[in-house]
Amino acid sequence: MTTKDWAAWHEAYENPASDLTFRLREVQAAISAWLDSRPDPALRVVSICAGEGRDLLGVLSTRSDATRVAARLIELDPRNAAVARTRAAAAGLSGVEVAETDAGLYTAYKGAVPADLIILVGVLGNMTEPDALATIAALPSLCTPGATVLWTRGRQHHDPTPKLRAAFTAAGFAEQSYLAPQHSVFSFGVHRLEAQPRPLPAEGRMFTFLDPADRPHGSEELLRRRPG
Template sequence: MTAQTHWQAWHEPYADETSPLSRRLRLVQQHIASWLDHRSGEGLTVVSACAGQGHDLIGVLASRADARRLHGTLLEYDAGNVAAAQAAADQAGLSNLVIKQADAGQLSSYVGAVPADLVLMVGVFGNISDADVKRSIAALPQLCAAGATVIWTRTRRAPDLTPTVRGWLRDAGFAEVEFHAPDDVRFSVGVHLFEGTPQPVNATGTIFTFLR
């Protein structure tokens, strides 16, 4: 599954604040923070698919006094990244987050972690086939609570799939809140609001397989 890509080394550009990856991270973090600002109450839930070292979610929650309003699960396959995310969560005192080594392409991995109020699909859609992107989006109602927000990313490397992705999200019951596609980079960041009806998880389902 991940034989060709070293998914720990993949995180290294985060050390450079000017890298496109860091720019993408800041956008994702802004949307996570803004989502928390706009959601009142306790008991909010989050799930992050292919969470890596958790820079986005842990990075936001580490500096928030209200971090405990949110609890959730980070699903990550690579053991080194799981350990890094766990260390970051521990350092920030975020015992409200579970870092789970699991295959996020299997819906069974989400059982107990969903329905979630915030679903992060960050760094996923650019690493799977177009058919799997479509399948994953169609399955999002199984991951989302009513009124959930999904934050997702996708490269716009030609042929740019993002117009199709946005259409698939519309078809799955999502309204677009934001779509960032800066001219000088190839990444994009989307934010979508779930307006449909949550569906039970089909725990035998597969939604994606990483290509690299």
């Protein structure tokens, strides 16, 4: 069974015309807009399967108010986790913690939730559809009242996002925005929790991140070059 090299996967960011780079810019813009909309003196952020943390760290490293953010980046790959730690330290982001652990386990979130912002980027396409729906249903246990969730999902072979958007509604979230660009293969949603949060389960698994050999069609692994 082939195992994806998740460190080498980040090389697509070096191509300014790649879907991955385009997606990164959209996510970073949403993070910046969210921070601008929240004047709170202290905010909690959790990034699920954070990789090198380029989205959140790239934003915080440019902001003078970054010290009000306490963040946990959860990433299982030790190489990606090491890069994220180095980036955070270089930017002086002392409020950022990188947890090298399985983000599918509820125990990975102890001490970091409830959070005001959940970053779920490049994750839902790397699990089965039942796990994706179950993960969305479980998100209120990670959230503060009114928390925001940023999520993406690829549309390479089919468009699963109608089911995902319906699942967010069923879980008590209101859609703030949704982007599905014709020239790209990803979708990007922003949802706000309107229902009451739930307690974090003491144990158990929210999802299993799949090996490429087992990953369903339409996954986020392949983000092809944008035309033009």
